[in-house]
Amino acid sequence: MYFKSVYKNYVLIGLLLILSQTGLMAQKLNIQSPNKKIKVALLKEQTGADKWFLRVYYGDTEKKEEVIPRIDLGLSRSDQDFADQLKFIKAGNPVLVTENYSAIHGKKSINTNAANEVVVSFQNPSKSKLNIIIRAYNDGVAFRYQFPESGGNFVVKDELTAYTVPPQNKRWLQKWNPANEGLYTAMEGAKNTVHQEWCYPALFNSETEKSWFLLHEAGLDETYCGTKLSDALDTTKYKLTFPNPQDGAGQGEVLPKITLPWKSPWRVIVMGSLADIVSSTLVDDVSPPSAITDTSWIKPGAVSWNYWSNNHGTKDFKVVTDFADLAARMDWPYTLLDWEWDAMGNGGNLEDAAKYILAKGVKPLLWYNSGGKHTYVPATPKDRMLTHENRVQEFTKLKKMGFVGVKIDFFESEKQDMIKYYLDILKDAADFEMMVYFHGCIVPRGWTKTYPNLMTYEAVRGAEWYNNGPELTATAPSHNATLPFTRNVVGAMDYTPVTFTNSQYPHTTSYGHELALSVLFESGLQHFADRPSGYDELPDAPKSFLKTVPVSWDDTKLLDGYPGKEVIIARRKGSAWYIGGINGESRTEKTKKISLSFLPQGTKYKLLLIADGPHDKAFFTRRLLVDSASTVDVRLLRRGGFAASLIPLEN
Known part of the structure; x- marks a missing residue:
């Protein structure tokens, strides 16, 4: 069930809109997120070419960190281009966009699509119009192109959107493949890295390590094609590129055909702390509301x-x-x-x-x-x-x-x-x-x-890959600890998790690690992949846990983690909380002190902790009475993990 309300308010708290003109080269527009942590600037090149670009800042203070120094803008259409020599016409009145909607499945059940939005209008030398719609959210930025004029069918020859990422930024990228089933490669920076086409979503950490951002797209429909990222031609930029001709056995046109008026998909930048990235619903927020009126038959x-x-x-x-x-x-x-x-x-x-x-x-x-x-x-x-x-x-x-x-x-x-x-x-x-x-x-x-x-x-490269070769046996621990920060951020992911026996190729993750995936990986249909004996032979505690663990959630919080190394996530269903945590490292055992301060004050909870036992095929079970002031120490084997449930005492 979805419910929607959109309000447009022309007097906005938290929106900074400046359009100054001290000469043609100084035009500038700034838009801030409602919480003022994110700022987007629209700037013009100082070369006389009338090229426009975005710059994105993040931080708690007025002196924000410049996170993305440049996002190139523009489109090339079969009849004409909209990039060079774009003349600024106007910036529309700023509006506050607010949409409340509920989700049947996903990381949160109640969501708010709230942003400050400005529509900026340009025209090219032939006086054809291009609008750029820019939104600043508390957890990111979204922008899209619009051809507002009516009439005409055209081909989009190229999209010029390109993200300049500082070379010192850490990055987690997956080589492009049509099934999106590769491994993420962690890179300390741009130097000495492979330059090629990359899948969405792509994760980056700024040089100061204070801000993170994830590049993606949303609101894609039949009026366009899917895009991907490429730094093959310019190693300083990740440019949006269209599908490869050989994809789909060579069937279908590469260049999308559009009919005016037309809007592109949203270009989405999820931004903030790692916790902000993990809990964000921005990809869904910007997308159209439900087209299905009666959803009572949809059952995760x-x-x-x-x-x-x-x-x-x-x-x-x-x-x-x-x-x-x-x-x-x-x-x-x-x-x-x-x-x-x-x-x-x-x-x-x-x-x-x-x-x-x-x-x-x-x-x-x-x-x-x-x-x-x-x-x-x-x-x-x-x-x-x-x-x-x-x-x-x-x-x-x-x-x-x-x-x-x-x-x-x-x-x-x-x-x-x-x-x-x-x-x-x-x-x-x-x-x-x-x-x-x-x-x-x-x-x-x-x-x-x-x-x-x-x-x-x-x-996603999921458990099915244990059938395909030996690679996942070695890479799964780190891979599993990367996915909650990358692929699973942008939507449901059926990894087909929680296997205790082996398929054609064995896994090296502990039983505690496998159990944790039932909470860590979000999917509206969660396909538990093991054979019947793999579940029948479990001890009572993990077996009962798998009988009752939800697959759709009311809230999601990152408690701790770093891509590829470890991750601990808490998810709420009703008044109960569930926690999953894994160690992505293959050489080091860890003991994590988990704060339960996310629990509501004044309520006692029955904690069931199912963690690694003395070896990777054994469990250690512990039951405690806890509240929001409690902390719990959990030992994780190398490649290990744990799962926990927290049920209010009154239940």
Whole structure:
């Protein structure tokens, strides 16, 4: 359920708007966030070229740190350019944008989209208009382009947006790949680093280490393509670039086609402390409100999943029923039937499986190949999601059999035609009250706010990679401690976590580390990936924890951490709190003193702590009575971790 109210106020506290002219080279506009910590300046080059750029500052005092010294602006359209020789026309009246909305799943249930906004108007030498809409938030900056004139169809040849990042800044970047399933590389600065194309989101830490920022985009729709970052041509800048021609097996146009009037997606900079980054909902905040009126059928929940432990599990009716039984024993509402369900044998077919699952009080989800010429993967059924007519036919059958959601795989492109395909799926699924999980896909762009039936995305190197090779065995501890600061900041992430047994390649993370991922990683459908014995053989405390741990949250707070080294996050559901913490380092044990000062004062809580035992396959369980003045010492093995629940005493 979403509720919305937007107010525009022309007398704003906290908004500084200055437009001075001491000659053509001195035009300047500043806009501050409501809490005055973030300032965005619009400046013009002193070269006479009439090029405009943004500069972003952050800090608690008047003397703020210059975090991003320059963001180049501009677009190149098939008929003309909007970059050089842009004449400033006016800055519109400043407005306070306020939208309150609720989210069915995610890191927070009640959210506020609050910013100070200014629309700045320009014209190029042919007197065609370009607006730049700039917003300053308490947790970041967002801006977008607008062609306000009506009439005409054009191709966008290039977007000139480029972020200049000081060379001393630390950075965490993932090499571009269409599935967004790489590892993040931590770099101390720009010197001696590889220069190439990079995935969203990209994390940076300023030279002073006081401010952090995460680059992303949001509000992407069928009027544009997805973009990525590249420093291949200019090593001092991360420029937005369009999809590569070979993406999606070479299908689809690279350059987006637009019809005026038109607005670009938002260019989003999440900014502040690491805690601000982790708790931010800015990517959703700037995105359009819910297009679904009745959301009562959208139910987040845990899912049993047979692929990780048995790559051909859904081909076997007995395996399918075993995982339905697991979901029933663990009080998980869903089980997923992955690929090869159309070849199911050994006692039953798809219809038999659906009946069995429903009889157990569990609801089934079903996998599909996205189909089409954009993927070379031949796995069937391949084309049943490809057209509106096919989807209507398939969703009608699924609804009749009792299926409540679909997992759709192998998109492999972020070209404009593929963005439209994603959104068409979500619209048709909503008409049939079907939840959706995208796999082999785009990184979140805020779509869950608009289509809350979009429960989760893959777009991460998750536990599935234990099937693909030995690399994750060594890299998972640090990788897992990086994702809460990067990929999972911008939206739901189905890592398929919490595995205690091994797949084709073993993991070296402790049992405590694996349990912690149930809290650390946010996903509206949380696919727990281990085989039934992996959960059945757990001690009572961790088994009970996994039966009750939520997958959607009312609040999220970072308690401690640093990318790749460690992370401790607290999440609230109702009046209860849950904590997950991991050690991302492979050589050093740690003892962390955890302050519970985030708890409301005056309430006692029953703390259940499930931490590392004497070795990585053992747990240590402790129960305490605590309050907001309490601290708790927790020992983490190397590659270790812990999980905890805090239940109010009156409950």
